[in-house]
Amino acid sequence: MEKELIAMLLAGGKGTRLETLTKKIAKPAVNFGGKYRIIDFPLSNCANSSIDTVGVLTQYESILLNTYIGNGEKWGLNGIHSLTATLPPRQTEEGNVWYKGTADAIYQNIDFLDNLKPTYVLILSGDHIYRMNYRTMLDAHKQSNADLTVAVIDVDKKEASRFGIMSIDKDNLVTQFEEKPTQPKSTLASMGIYIFNYKELRQALMTDAKDETSEHDFGKNIIPTLLKQKKRLLAFPFKGYWRDVGTIESLWEANMDLLDNEDAKRLLLNDDLKLFTEDTRSLPQYLGEKAKVKNALVNQGAVIFGAVDHSVIFHDVTIEEGASVIDSVIMPGVTVKTGTTLKRVIVSPNIKVETSINGGTNIVLVSK
């Protein structure tokens, strides 16, 4: 079996700053946008980019994530030529080793890659909200004869120190790369999306694995080393909505963007980059006699007798009569009891809320 392009999706992260939302599930499995999980975005992008082979690297709390990914059927990645494989760390002759970093996770699955004999490998993160056709990125990679292509996006200057920041020349070739610099020299941030020539990737991973000082991280180690070796690194500029929803605040904001931000609204378009996800078998949503719903996204299975304004309501949520939900995100299976007012909160899945909460200037995560 030989594949031109296969994807390796890094989905092992905990997402520590998402508080109790990631207590029992990995960040890529966190609910988003009324219907989805974060990992639906890269997996739908793969499906829509005609990538039929995806390895998903899981580690932290992987039960739900591994079950959710299954055979890739939810994203149409279960065809006869397709392969969707979840790749958690495993016991080997050398012993039991956890994934020590993003590069190490790929290194430990080099047998998987070798068997598939890809020409190019697309490395993705399971943490980001965006829609993208990776094929156009591959075209740019091939045209430029690059060894590695990194997708980049222009970010706010004050945000820049959170990202891998690069400088480029007039041909979009990377001249400088710094991971999370304190004094960023540009606002061009790496989106954590890489296309490697597999030969280059393999070589780089083998060398990095032997380096005991390395943190085995793409941003911190692999990319700087390739730059030093004068390899050809291409920046591929991305225009459109892209968010790293690493905190409760940014998760809330990205959900609100689906109501207010025209770029974010495009995420839900029924076009060639349509999102795929699980079907929850819920009934159509029901709005009762006294319901008041406006400026909202509401998913199937929701039952609303109360008021909803400027909020995102997931499947199988019940909002009782006399309850109000404003500027909030209500995750699947939640019941908001009568007389409760929620404002500027995210409510964790499958709980009953009876106490009114106003997040005020912050955003409050309501959990058990």
Place this chain on the structure above:
Amino acid sequence: MAKIMGFCNLHGNKSLGPLTENRPLGSTSFLGRYALMDFTLSNFSNSGIDKVGILIETQPRSIMKHLGSTNVFNNNTKLGFEQVLYNEKHFTNNLKANDWLILDHRPDVIVIAPSDLLYTMDFRPAIKQHLDNKEKLTLVYTRTKKGKKQFLNSDVLTLKDGRVINLVQNQGTKDEIDISVDTFIFSKDYLMTLLELGPQVSATFGIKELIRYVLVQDGLSFGTFKLNGYLRAFDSLEAYFENSMEFLDFDFRNKVFLEDWPIYTVSNNTPPARYGSNAVIKNSMIANGAKINGTVINSIISRNVVIEEGARIENAIIFTDSKVGKDVVVQGVIIDKYVKIEKTKILAGKESVLYIKQGEKL
């Protein structure tokens, strides 16, 4: 353990007028999300029956589109299947021409269930009773108290000592009658015998005619199993409208859709419904992908329907991908798929429900 096979029978469905002009009743949209046959297929699936044949009389296109090659009903696995059987105009010919399915899989018991009656039923207790009593055939029935008004196209069972001795079309003269649920539990050998007999008697016989024939002609009696609970007949456009609208009663809806009896259907990966700043919605069911910025009262709105600002929808059912433009008033109407209403400002059914056919631009 007995091997069970199910057949979803689309033969002999009544016309719902223009609504079923281009589609069989079984794949007609229901509650904005389902096809009517989803209930029967889910009854099979939830009863643990994963070998299912679908007997199609006409217009297979719409059925194929709905079922595709998906596995929503848990039938298309290496163990089970969902086989579309389309061959002849009449039930016996169809099943006989497709008897390879039965010969291949050698079931002990065959359950034939309708697609024009809506009900939820666990077939297992009825099958157990059928086997325990060593019946050739067991008929499922229910008792209605509205026989004068409803089920006018259904058959009434004549019972004697709990066994059925005749099947007669409902004359609408009595309210309290025992109605056939058109669900037949056959021992395989007896069904094969009837299939041999059928064409010799009449080429046009359906399953009901065949059963009636042997009951009357041969003086036989068969076992019965009483279904308690929800059952509705879809035998006219008015019945379709009423049977849909009663689900807007939330308590009623919860009595039919039970947590341990999911109704499966085909997923379309549509995003959540989007409500604008002028949206006013009361007592309605809304499917995903709908975009609503007008007023919707006592209505059922399907996938991807757009209701623009100032539009007012009341007592209406709107099918997938239709659009009601600015300031349009719609009352007592069934709007089929891909309809656009923009120029016509008022659309109202008077005594009976108004129907707007697929693709109309008004």
